[in-house]
Amino acid sequence: MGLDVRTLEAADLPEWLRAVNTGFLRAPTVSDEEVEVRRQEIDLSRTQGAYDAGRCVATFRSMPREVTVPGGALLDTDAITNVTVTATHRRRGLATRLMANDLRAAKEERGEALAILIAAEYPIYGRFGFGPATSYTEWFVEVPRAQLRPVPLPEGARIDLAEPAEVRKVGPEVHERFRRRTPGAINRTELWWQLETGEIRNPAQGWTEPMFAVYRDATGQATGLATYTVEEKWHGMYPECPLSVRGLIAATPEAEAALWRFLLSVDWVSTVKAGIRAPDDLLPDLLGDPRCAKVDTTADLMWVRVLDPKRALEARTYAPVPGALVLDIQDPLGHAAGRYRLEVAADGTAQAVPTTASPDLTLPVASLGALYLGNESVLRLAALGRLAEETPGAAILADALFRTPRRPWCPDIF
Known part of the structure; x- marks a missing residue:
C-alpha cells in the first residue's frame, strides 16, 4: 500500500498528535506545551502510527492497566486508546494492522490477559473480538422536586471540602479501596491525579477548577471522594444553579449515600447532573421521589477482549x-x-x-x-x-x- 506502519520515536510525537486531533475532528494544531504534557502519559513503545510520505494518517496506542474482576482480583490488561484513521485513508486496513500488532504484543510479549477499550463507534470492535462489558447511566435530578430524605451522618463521620494537594494525597487511597470492590474499575496513575486536580494542565483540554468533598468515617479514614463544579446562575433574585458531578467514588455504601445527599443539599443548587454512573447506582433510590432522577443517557462504555x-x-x-x-x-x-x-x-x-x-x-x-x-x-x-x-x-x-x-x-x- 506504500504506507509505513511503525512504532513511534520521540521526534514523531508532534506529528502523531496532529493526526490524533485530525482523526477526532479537532483543530489539528498542536502546541509545544501540549506535546510535553502528553509525552508524560504516552509510552512510545506501545504507540503506533501509519505514515504516508512522512505524514501520519492513522494512530494507535495502548497503556498497561489493571482491571478489577469479580471477586476483587486485579488482572493485567492492555488498555487501547487514540485509535484513529484520517478520512483520506479509510478502508485500507490500517486499523486492522495496528490492532493486530498490539494484540499480538499484548499476549505474546507483555503477557496481558485482557484488552479493553472504549468504543467511539459501536460497529467497529466486535470483529476484533471485543464485547461490551460495562455500561453507564447519566441522571439529571431536579432537586426541588426530589424530596430528598434527610439522613444524618453516622456518629463521628464527616464530610469536608478539600484542597487539590489534599486530594492528591487521599484520592489514591480512596480509589484503591473503591476499585477493589468494583468489577470493571481500572487503576489510576499519579499523572491522572495531577491532571484531575490541575497540578498539570493540558492546554488543549481547558481547565475549570472543581470542588472536592471528602467523606471520612468515624475512625477518620477517608472512604469517599466527590469532584464537582457549580455554575452560578440566577433568575431574578432566585438562584437556579446547576451542579455537575465529575466523579464520585466510595469504598462503602455509607460513604456513597452520604456524598450524594451532600451534593443534593448544596445551597442554591437546583439541578444535579450525575455524570457517568453504574446502571444500578444508589442515586435514584436515595430520593423521596426516584422519578426525579431522569435518565439523560445510557449506553455501553468499556469493552473487553479476552486474550x-x-x-x-x-x-x-x-x-x-x-x-x-x-x-x-x-x-x-x-x-x-x-x-x-x-x-x-x-x-x-x-x-x-x-x-x-x-x-x-x-x-x-x-x-x-x-x-x-x-x-x-x-x-x-x-x-x-x-x-x-x-x-x-x-x-x-x-x-x-x-x-x-x-x-x-x-x-x-x-
Missing part, C-alpha cells in the same frame, strides 16, 4: 454454585481460541483446563468478553444467537455462574 482464557477465567470468582461447563471459545484471530472445562467450587473459585470433551456452550470471544465482568446475561445472548447452548441446561447454569450481584462499572474514560 488468555485460562488466566482470565481463573482470575475471577463465580456464584458459589458448584458445577462444570465446557466452553468452546471461537476466535478467528486465534488469541483465545480453544475449548476449556470451567469447574467452579463451592466457594466460587474456579479452574479452567483445556479439554477435548464435547462443549456445553459454544461462544465467540466477543460474547465471552461481554459476559466476563458479569454485566450480560448468558440467556439473553443465547436468545440473540450470540452463543449456542450445546447441552440442555448449560445456559441456565452459565448464567447463574457469571452474573454478579452488582453491575460492573468503569468510571474512567481512557
Whole structure:
C-alpha cells in the first residue's frame, strides 16, 4: 500500500498528535506545551502510527492497566486508546494492522490477559473480538422536586471540602479501596491525579477548577471522594444553579449515600447532573421521589477482549454454585481460541483446563468478553444467537455462574 506502519520515536510525537486531533475532528494544531504534557502519559513503545510520505494518517496506542474482576482480583490488561484513521485513508486496513500488532504484543510479549477499550463507534470492535462489558447511566435530578430524605451522618463521620494537594494525597487511597470492590474499575496513575486536580494542565483540554468533598468515617479514614463544579446562575433574585458531578467514588455504601445527599443539599443548587454512573447506582433510590432522577443517557462504555482464557477465567470468582461447563471459545484471530472445562467450587473459585470433551456452550470471544465482568446475561445472548447452548441446561447454569450481584462499572474514560 506504500504506507509505513511503525512504532513511534520521540521526534514523531508532534506529528502523531496532529493526526490524533485530525482523526477526532479537532483543530489539528498542536502546541509545544501540549506535546510535553502528553509525552508524560504516552509510552512510545506501545504507540503506533501509519505514515504516508512522512505524514501520519492513522494512530494507535495502548497503556498497561489493571482491571478489577469479580471477586476483587486485579488482572493485567492492555488498555487501547487514540485509535484513529484520517478520512483520506479509510478502508485500507490500517486499523486492522495496528490492532493486530498490539494484540499480538499484548499476549505474546507483555503477557496481558485482557484488552479493553472504549468504543467511539459501536460497529467497529466486535470483529476484533471485543464485547461490551460495562455500561453507564447519566441522571439529571431536579432537586426541588426530589424530596430528598434527610439522613444524618453516622456518629463521628464527616464530610469536608478539600484542597487539590489534599486530594492528591487521599484520592489514591480512596480509589484503591473503591476499585477493589468494583468489577470493571481500572487503576489510576499519579499523572491522572495531577491532571484531575490541575497540578498539570493540558492546554488543549481547558481547565475549570472543581470542588472536592471528602467523606471520612468515624475512625477518620477517608472512604469517599466527590469532584464537582457549580455554575452560578440566577433568575431574578432566585438562584437556579446547576451542579455537575465529575466523579464520585466510595469504598462503602455509607460513604456513597452520604456524598450524594451532600451534593443534593448544596445551597442554591437546583439541578444535579450525575455524570457517568453504574446502571444500578444508589442515586435514584436515595430520593423521596426516584422519578426525579431522569435518565439523560445510557449506553455501553468499556469493552473487553479476552486474550488468555485460562488466566482470565481463573482470575475471577463465580456464584458459589458448584458445577462444570465446557466452553468452546471461537476466535478467528486465534488469541483465545480453544475449548476449556470451567469447574467452579463451592466457594466460587474456579479452574479452567483445556479439554477435548464435547462443549456445553459454544461462544465467540466477543460474547465471552461481554459476559466476563458479569454485566450480560448468558440467556439473553443465547436468545440473540450470540452463543449456542450445546447441552440442555448449560445456559441456565452459565448464567447463574457469571452474573454478579452488582453491575460492573468503569468510571474512567481512557
